[in-house]
């Protein structure tokens with residue numbers, strides 16, 4: 001089913017001078033769960049064009065730090081708290097490149113990663129799983145004990161499996177479908193709080 005790219009959230013983003021309509025998704029999730037606080041250190045995976053970073057920057061303030069990573073260059077954002085890194089989450093040196101910029105651990109890891117779709121269902125699903133695994137590994141390796149994870153997942157067999165894995169690692173798991181997420185999209189956000197820490201999950 002075709003979707004209207006220029007829906008009300010798109011128009012609102014244009015009107016308000018936001019980088020992307022995605023900003024309203026993280027805003028809604030945060031209004032519900034109240035994750036972000038002044039001074040926090042946040043890692044965002046799949047951050048271009050920077051809509052979430054704009055929102056999170058306001059919430060963590062200049063005493064905080066947000067490192068946004070993407071294949072694409074993110075145009076300038078206020079620094080502090082923003083810092084960007086052009087990198088592929090699937091590349092073997094990406095973890096070391098993150099650590100060279102910001103000392104872990106992070107208070108929270110957020111991922112809005114979306115693979116480029118080929119239209120071939122099996123390929124898209126495999127790419128999406130590979131990306132989710134890489135994001136989880138990179139993120140959880142650098143997340144502090146009791147920290148949080150917000151992660152875009154696509155509904156289907158991958159979600160069930162991922163939910164089960166995360167249940168062993170976090171105190172609480174919730175699924176959120178913000179209003180700004182298109183109804184026609186299978187994306188959903190897994191919101192996990194109370195990270196058990198690296199030792200109990202390896």
Ligand SMILES: C[S@@+](CC[C@H](N)C(=O)[O-])C[C@H]1O[C@@H](n2cnc3c(N)ncnc32)[C@H](O)[C@@H]1O
Nearest residue numbers: 020022046048049050051052071088089112114
């Ligand atoms: C939905 S967009 C993120 C929107 C962003 N949260 C915002 O608010 O502006 C998904 C991003 O994932 C990025 N991405 C896809 N594959 C990637 C990879 N292998 N490594 C890093 N980023 C990737 C894309 O370049 C794209 O910018």
